[in-house]
Amino acid sequence: MATPDPRFVDAILDWRPTWFLxxxxxxxxxxxxGAVKLTDWPGAVAEQAHFGMNPPALWAALTxxxxxxxxxxxxxxxWIWLGxxxxxxxxxxxxxxxxxFWTMPPGPARFGATNAFFEHLGLIGGFVLAALVAEQAKRRG
Structure with missing residues (x-):
């Protein structure tokens, strides 16, 4: 038998704004x-060019x-699943x-890129979880 969650945990998870927050x-x-790029179009285009995305203006607009x-x-x-x-x-x-990171020589830059890469994977997991939670809530009615 599972032990119940502490009351404060239930209170946080049951609080309606928690899902939005x-x-x-x-x-x-x-x-x-997106807002920063929208207000600094030349910077957004330059960022895409820096990463070798061509044509950079198209990639900036898509981003x-x-x-x-x-x-x-x-x-x-x-449409949480779509977002x-x-x-x-x-x-x-x-x-x-x-x-x-796999293209970089060992050192601080590679270490930072490795961390950032796996942080991005963690964010992807968060998006999957958000879609799963929304779908489960919809099915429960």
């Missing part, structure tokens, strides 16, 4: 990134769209593009 924490960096639309879908609770999928695929592509 958890989603906001998950997507906040993407919202901020901004994904970084803004994905979080909105997740935060509004509509999570958009951000998950985007995050995986970004991890391989920006954090290719």
């Amino acid at each position: 958890a989603r906001l924490l998950l997507v906040g960096a993407y919202l901020l990134g 901004i769209a994904v970084e803004l639309i994905g979080p909105v879908l997740i935060l509004t609770g509509r 999570a999928g958009m951000l998950g695929v985007f995050t995986l592509l970004a991890a391989f593009t920006a954090n290719a």
